[in-house]
Amino acid sequence: xxxxxxxxxxxxxxxxxxxxxxxxxxxxxxxxxxxxxxxxxxxxxxxxxxxxxxxxxxxxxxxxxxxxxxxxxxxxxxxxxxxxxxxxxxxxxxxxxxxxxxxxxxxxxxxxxxxxxxxxxxxxxxxxxxxxxxxxxxxxxxxxxxxxxxxxxxxxxxxxxxxxxxxxxxxxxxxxxxxxxxxxxxxxxxxxxxxxxxxxxxxxxxxxxxxxxxxxxxxxxxxxxxxxxxxxxxxxxxxxxxxxxxxxxxxxxxxxxxxxxxxxxxxxxxxxxxxxxxxxxxxxxxxxxxxxxxxxxxxxxxxxxxxx
Amino acid sequence: xxxxxxxxxxxxxxxxxxxxxxxxxxxxxxxxxxxxxxxxxxxxxxxxxxxxxxxxxxxxxxxxxxxxxxxxxxxxxxxxxxxxxxxxxxxxxxxxxxxxxxxxxxxxxxxxxxxxxxxxxxxxxxxxxxxxxxxxxxxxxxxxxxxxxxxxxxxxxxxxxxxxxxxxxxxxxxxxxxxxxxxxxxxxxxxxxxxxxxxxxxxxxxxxxxxxxxxxxxxxxxxxxxxxxxxxxxxxxxxxxxxxxxxxxxxxxxxxxxxxxxxxxxxxxxxxxxxxxxxxxxxxxxxxxxxxxxxxxxxxxxxxxxxxxxxxxxxxxxxxxxxxxxxxx
Numbered sequence: 001x002x003x004x005x006x007x008x009x010x011x012x013x014x015x016x017x018x019x020x021x022x023x024x025x026x027x028x029x030x031x032x033x034x035x036x037x038x039x040x041x042x043x044x045x046x047x048x049x050x051x052x053x054x055x056x057x058x059x060x061x062x063x064x065x066x067x068x069x070x071x072x073x074x075x076x077x078x079x080x081x082x083x084x085x086x087x088x089x090x091x092x093x094x095x096x097x098x099x100x101x102x103x104x105x106x107x108x109x110x111x112x113x114x115x116x117x118x119x120x121x122x123x124x125x126x127x128x129x130x131x132x133x134x135x136x137x138x139x140x141x142x143x144x145x146x147x148x149x150x151x152x153x154x155x156x157x158x159x160x161x162x163x164x165x166x167x168x169x170x171x172x173x174x175x176x177x178x179x180x181x182x183x184x185x186x187x188x189x190x191x192x193x194x195x196x197x198x199x200x201x202x203x204x205x206x207x208x209x210x211x212x213x214x215x216x217x218x219x220x221x222x223x224x225x226x227x228x229x230x231x232x233x234x235x236x237x238x239x240x241x242x243x244x245x246x247x248x249x250x251x252x253x254x255x256x257x258x259x260x261x262x263x264x265x266x267x268x269x270x271x272x273x274x275x276x277x278x279x280x281x282x283x284x285x286x287x288x289x290x291x292x293x294x295x296x297x298x299x300x301x302x303x304x305x306x307x308x
Numbered sequence: 309x310x311x312x313x314x315x316x317x318x319x320x321x322x323x324x325x326x327x328x329x330x331x332x333x334x335x336x337x338x339x340x341x342x343x344x345x346x347x348x349x350x351x352x353x354x355x356x357x358x359x360x361x362x363x364x365x366x367x368x369x370x371x372x373x374x375x376x377x378x379x380x381x382x383x384x385x386x387x388x389x390x391x392x393x394x395x396x397x398x399x400x401x402x403x404x405x406x407x408x409x410x411x412x413x414x415x416x417x418x419x420x421x422x423x424x425x426x427x428x429x430x431x432x433x434x435x436x437x438x439x440x441x442x443x444x445x446x447x448x449x450x451x452x453x454x455x456x457x458x459x460x461x462x463x464x465x466x467x468x469x470x471x472x473x474x475x476x477x478x479x480x481x482x483x484x485x486x487x488x489x490x491x492x493x494x495x496x497x498x499x500x501x502x503x504x505x506x507x508x509x510x511x512x513x514x515x516x517x518x519x520x521x522x523x524x525x526x527x528x529x530x531x532x533x534x535x536x537x538x539x540x541x542x543x544x545x546x547x548x549x550x551x552x553x554x555x556x557x558x559x560x561x562x563x564x565x566x567x568x569x570x571x572x573x574x575x576x577x578x579x580x581x582x583x584x585x586x587x588x589x590x591x592x593x594x595x596x597x598x599x600x601x602x603x604x605x606x607x608x609x610x611x612x613x614x615x616x617x618x619x620x621x622x623x624x625x626x627x628x629x630x631x632x633x634x635x636x637x
Binding site: 090091093094096097098099101102104115117118121124125 | 337338339355356359360363364365485486489496497499612613614
C-alpha cells in the first residue's frame with residue numbers, strides 16, 4: 001500500500017497553511033510568562049474583568065481586594081461568601097468555553113488542574129490566559145500570591161498579604177523550635193472510605209510544619225485510600241478529620257471509633273480526634289495558614305496554649 | 309409511493325433537517341442567545357457575539373457535519389467493499405489504532421498543536437492510518453484482496469492496540485479525563501483550522517467515490533465479473549480502501565472516536581433509497597453529517613456539563629435503527 005503514505009503526506013501538506021499562525025511578538029510590551037511557559041503581555045493596569053478557574057485562585061483574588069473585578073468563577077468557588085452571586089463558568093474539569101467567552105474577560109487565570117486542551121482553546125479565542133501551577137507545599141503559597149499580584153498589577157497588596165502570612169508561619173515555626181515529640185497524625189477526608197493525604201499532598205507539608213508526622217507520608221501520592229490494618233499498625237496519636245460541617249465531623253468521628261480495631265488506637269482512646277475545615281484545607285490559598293495554626297495548637301497545646 | 313418520489317422526499321427532508329440543524333446549532337448553547345442576537349450580529353457583529361456564533365458554534369456545527377459525512381461515507385464505502393453489512397470504518401482497526409495514538413500522546417504529554425490538529429489528534433491520525441496500513445499490508449502480502457483476511461487481521465490488530473491503550477491508561481490514571489474525550493468523542497475543541505484541514509479531503513473523497521461509484525456497483529457482482537465488465541478491479545479497490553481509511557482517521561483526529569455513525573447511517577440510507585452506490589454515497593454523506601449535527605446539539609445542550617458524543621450517537625441511533633430494520637421486513 002504505497003498510496004497511504006503518499007496520501008498522508010498530501011494531507012499534511014494541504015494542512016500546513018492552517019497550522020501556521022505566526023504572531024509577531026511586540027517587543028515594546030513587557031511580557032509575563034505563565035507556569036506553562038506561555039508568554040502574556042503584562043497588563044498595564046489591573047484587569048477589570050477577571051475569570052478565575054479555580055477556588056483557590058478566586059480566594060486569593062478576593063484577598064487581594066479584587067472581588068468586584070471577578071466576573072466568573074467555578075461552581076466550586078464558595079469562599080468568600082460573596083462569590084455566590086458571581087456567574088459560574090462550570091467546574092474545574094468542565095469549564096465552559098462559550099460561557100467564559102461571553103463574560104468578555106480581560107484576564108483568565110487557570111491552573112494546571114484544568115483540562116489544558118480547554119485552556120488552549122481559550123487562548124486561541126484570543127483571550128489572555130494565565131496558567132498557574134498547583135502548589136506542592138506551604139512555601140509555594142506566597143510566591144503564588146505574589147504571582148497573581150503581578151499579573152493583576154496589585155504587586156503591593158500581594159507583597160503585604162504575603163508578608164503577613166509569612167510572619168504567621170514564622171510564628172508557628174518559632175513556637176515549635178526544638179520540639180522533641182512529633183505526634184503521629186492520621187488525616188481522614190470525610191466521605192466514602194479511608195481517604196488520606198500521601199507524601200505529595202500539601203496537607204502532608206502542613207502536618208510536618210505543624211510539628212506532627214503524617215503516618216501516610218511514605219506513600220508517593222497526593223490522596224490515597226488507606227488500609228484499615230495500616231492505621232491499626234501506625235497507631236496514630238491524633239486524627240484530623242477534614243469535614244465540611246460539624247455534622248459531617250461527628251459522623252466521621254463516630255464511624256472511625258466504631259471501626260473494628262481502629263477503635264483501639266491511641267487517638268480514639270484519648271479522644272484526640274479533631275475537626276479541620278475541609279473548605280479551607282482543600283484550597284491552596286491564604287486560609288492554609290489558619291489551618292496550620294490550628295493544627296500546631298492542637299498537636300502542641302503546651303506551646304501554643306490550646307487551639308484558638 | 310414510487311421509488312423516484314421516495315428518493316426526492318428523502319433528499320428534501322435531509323436538506324431541510326440539515327439547514328434547521330445548523331440554525332439550531334447557532335441559536336442554542338450555555339449562553340442564552342435569541343434569533344435577534346444572531347440577526348444583529350450578521351449585520352455588525354460585536355466581539356463577543358462574533359466569537360460565540362462564528363468561532364465557537366458555527367465552526368463546531370460545520371466540523372460535526374463534516375465528520376458525520378466522512379464517517380458515513382467511509383462506512384458506505386467499506387460496506388460495499390467488503391460486501392458485508394457489518395463493516396464500518398472501525399472494523400479494520402482505525403479506531404483502536406487511533407485511540408492508541410491519542411492515549412500515547414497524552415501519556416507522553418505531547419500537546420503541541422500542528423496542522424490544526426492537537427498533539428493527541430495528530431498521533432491519533434498517524435497511528436490510525438498506521439494500523440490500517442499494517443493490516444492491509446499483512447493481508448495483501450499473499451496477493452489477494454480476501455475480505456475475510458482483512459477483516460480478521462483488522463480485528464486482531466485492533467485487539468492488540470486496545471490492549472496497549474488500556475495499558476497506557478492504567479499507567480497514567482491522572483489523564484483519564486482527557487482520555488475519555490478521545491475514547492468517546494467530542495466536538496468541544498472544534499475550530500476553523502480543523503474544518504480547513506479536513507474539509508477539502510472530505511470533498512475530494514466524496515467526489516472520487518461518486519466518480520468510482522459505478523465500479524463499486526460492479527464489485528457487488530464479484531471481482532471476476534466486474535473485471536470481465538471492464539472495471540479495473542484492483543485499482544478501484546485500492547482507491548476505495550485508501551479513501552475510507554483516510555476519512556476515518558481524519559475524523560478521529562479532530563473529534564475522537566465516534567462510533568455507530570459509520571455503521572448505521574449507510575444502512576438507513578440503503579433502506580430508504582436503495583443500494584445504487586452513486587446515490588448511496590452522496591446521501592450517506594448528507595445524512596451522516598445531519599445526524600451528527602443533531603447528536604452534537606444534544607451532547608452539548610442535554611445536561612449542564614457536556615456529554616461525550618459517542619454516548620448520544622449510540623443512544624439515539626440504535627433504537628431508530630432497530631425500528632427501521634423491523635418496519636422494512
